[in-house]
Amino acid sequence: MRPDALNPMFAETGSLDGVGPKLKKPLARLGLERVRDVLYHLPERFVTRRAIPDLDAGSVGEQVVVPLTVVEHRASRSPRSPYRVLAQDAAGNVCALTYFGRASFGARKTLPVGARRWVAGRLDQYDQMLQVVHPDHVAETSDAAMGQLTEPVYRLSEGLTQPLIGKLVDQSLARAPELPEWITPSVKAREGWPDWREALAAAHRGEDAKARDRLAYDELFANALALMLVRQQNRQRRGQSLQGDGRLRERLQLPFPLTGAQARSIDEIAGDMAQGHPMLRLLQGDVGAGKTVVALEAMLVAVEAGAQAALLAPTELLARQHYETLRRMLAPTGVEIALFTGRDKGRARESILMGLLDGSIPIVVGTHAIFQDKVAYRNLGLVVIDEQHRFGVGQRLMLTQKGRVTPHTLAMTATPIPRTLTLAQYGEMEVSRLDEMPPGRQPIDTRVLPVDRMDDIVGAVERHLATGQQAYWVCPMVRDSEGVTDDIAAAEARYAALQQRFGEDVMLVHGQLTPELKDANMARFAGGGAKLLVATTVIEVGVDVPSATLMVIEQAERFGLAQLHQLRGRVGRGAEKSTCLLLRSAELSETGKARLALMRESQDGFRLAEEDLKLRGGGELLGTRQSGEEGFNIATLEQVSRLIQMASDDAKLLVEAEGGLYGGARGEAARLVLYLLERDWGVQTLRSG
Ligand code: ADP
Ligand code: MG
Numbered sequence: 075m076r077p078d079a080l081n082p083m084f085a086e087t088g089s090l091d092g093v094g095p096k097l098k099k100p101l102a103r104l105g106l107e108r109v110r111d112v113l114y115h116l117p118e119r120f121v122t123r124r125a126i127p128d129l130d131a132g133s134v135g136e137q138v139v140v141p142l143t144v145v146e147h148r149a150s151r152s153p154r155s156p157y158r159v160l161a162q163d164a165a166g167n168v169c170a171l172t173y174f175g176r177a178s179f180g181a182r183k184t185l186p187v188g189a190r191r192w193v194a195g196r197l198d199q200y201d202q203m204l205q206v207v208h209p210d211h212v213a214e215t216s217d218a219a220m221g222q223l224t225e226p227v228y229r230l231s232e233g234l235t236q237p238l239i240g241k242l243v244d245q246s247l248a249r250a251p252e253l254p255e256w257i258t259p260s261v262k263a264r265e266g267w268p269d270w271r272e273a274l275a276a277a278h279r280g281e282d283a284k285a286r287d288r289l290a291y292d293e294l295f296a297n298a299l300a301l302m303l304v305r306q307q308n309r310q311r312r313g314q315s316l317q318g319d320g321r322l323r324e325r326l327q328l329p330f331p332l333t334g335a336q337a338r339s340i341d342e343i344a345g346d347m348a349q350g351h352p353m354l355r356l357l358q359g360d361v362g363a364g365k366t367v368v369a370l371e372a373m374l375v376a377v378e379a380g381a382q383a384a385l386l387a388p389t390e391l392l393a394r395q396h397y398e399t400l401r402r403m404l405a406p407t408g409v410e411i412a413l414f415t416g417r418d419k420g421r422a423r424e425s426i427l428m429g430l431l432d433g434s435i436p437i438v439v440g441t442h443a444i445f446q447d448k449v450a451y452r453n454l455g456l457v458v459i460d461e462q463h464r465f466g467v468g469q470r471l472m473l474t475q476k477g478r479v480t481p482h483t484l485a486m487t488a489t490p491i492p493r494t495l496t497l498a499q500y501g502e503m504e505v506s507r508l509d510e511m512p513p514g515r516q517p518i519d520t521r522v523l524p525v526d527r528m529d530d531i532v533g534a535v536e537r538h539l540a541t542g543q544q545a546y547w548v549c550p551m552v553r554d555s556e557g558v559t560d561d562i563a564a565a566e567a568r569y570a571a572l573q574q575r576f577g578e579d580v581m582l583v584h585g586q587l588t589p590e591l592k593d594a595n596m597a598r599f600a601g602g603g604a605k606l607l608v609a610t611t612v613i614e615v616g617v618d619v620p621s622a623t624l625m626v627i628e629q630a631e632r633f634g635l636a637q638l639h640q641l642r643g644r645v646g647r648g649a650e651k652s653t654c655l656l657l658r659s660a661e662l663s664e665t666g667k668a669r670l671a672l673m674r675e676s677q678d679g680f681r682l683a684e685e686d687l688k689l690r691g692g693g694e695l696l697g698t699r700q701s702g703e704e705g706f707n708i709a710t711l712e713q714v715s716r717l718i719q720m721a722s723d724d725a726k727l728l729v730e731a732e733g734g735l736y737g738g739a740r741g742e743a744a745r746l747v748l749y750l751l752e753r754d755w756g757v758q759t760l761r762s763g
Contacts, residue, residue, distance in 0.1 A: 077749060147185075257724065272285075297706070375456075549568050
């Protein structure tokens, strides 16, 4: 149960003054549904304005405060064109104050003709005239307009304005209670950090590194603590010790010897499974590193020991592909395997359910349908989760809690995460790394090209397709300042353009298609029914298409290197030569170019991830691309890498030396931060266990 002290923080934003039904939607689009969300909607940056006597003293693009006299109102002719108020400065220069949509209603009142007003906002050029679009302040006195020359700039969505968010933030701050301190006193003193409430206020007021660090630390601490609690509880849970005798594994007729990394990982996994408490292990390895065989061996250990194993895939198509691969590899062992997806109906479905219940099906592959309540197992001993990052922490915990005894969990991911971030993201898990590729792999020939050579690039794709091979064309996922993705637009526009050239041979896949359509389109491409696949990053969790050996990635500079690497891995699976063309915008900066050049030099995902972290420290690895599921909303990548170890040590101190959440005053305070930052699954699992 959430501590009562936090209730005001979890009240809906509708309870704030000035928030009616009309604002609900725009606020929700920014994720601002409760007071706490508003509090943690920290400014993206701050603007500092300059007071100027007249327009001549300001320059275009500058943030200013200037006195003006209202001359004329020009109503818009159509609802789509703006409402303009013309105003004059002391020198006789005219400037337009421009309002779109409903914002003009206010202007009619606050800007009567003939009145002198101080106007704050950014000077822009429109045709031959200066203008200020949606002035931030219009005041009768200079004091009111200039009282805050430094102001926060918040991320907005359509229908919201800076002053409006500012007012909501003020109200939310006023409601924030004083909370007891959860950070260990020595850390707080050493860093010189303010109290929680003061840190929030300061972070909204101006650039304040200490305040920001404290808030980021809170998030990292809450995360580390929750993961630690899960892990601690997991150790106390009863699991089943599964020790295989090797009789099934020795019948496998793999066409290749295992790599050293595969053999080591299998040993680590088998070691964990032999323990009396449930395994929680992450298997990291680039696309093509050979995770499937490792999963297969782990599943056979479970079967040899008389238990069942389930493999969970993020999409139905991927489940199907895993099923086919595993079925072929299992043939010489005689072990049964079934495919179970939400789409199974009737007799087929019933017979799989029966087989899982009576144990005659020892291995099942499927989507999350395999964990529905209706699906009961005789003795589920191991759960393998492919493409771990597609599943949230909550889901992952839910899965492992099925059954009388908690099954062992092996999670697999191809996302190369730097070591420091592994701790942050998967802190509760042991990690095995496939840091060695199977022999015979050719490096992916990677080239960086300016986008203005588009004709050449399309020509190269055409020649490639003419040889009978296939290709991917990846468009970036872009979030604009309104929180509306225009990735669809980009991919669709590119799709339309390429269709002109290649007709029916082009196929489109993106995240806003229904899962069924996405799978159907992917399947058509995989089956050779289309030659060129235009896609967003959804294909990073894709099926293998061996004859797709060329990939074009547009606006490559927008991606993190780790993600670029994971994407290009889609074409580097076989022994044949494969190519990745990274298109960069024409005006890319030097550092941007240096980052992309690394892609040419290295095929090592972990190294690329580490280098990228050093080079940019911005958001791609966590946060954005994880859609916030496991990422951090407050801490930036740079803060994560700088503060994670401290936060993790602090959480450990609390759990191991101070009696955890129920050991005293700090534990009680820590419970607050778990709820406040929505890591309360840490508390809940502790309670239910
Ligand atoms: P991942 O799931 O890690 O992306 P896969 O398990 O699909 O990679 O393996 C990619 C390809 O490499 C498969 O065709 C697989 O048969 C092959 N492979 C796996 N292990 C080895 C190995 N030790 N030697 C040679 N080929 C291997
Ligand atoms: Mg795989």
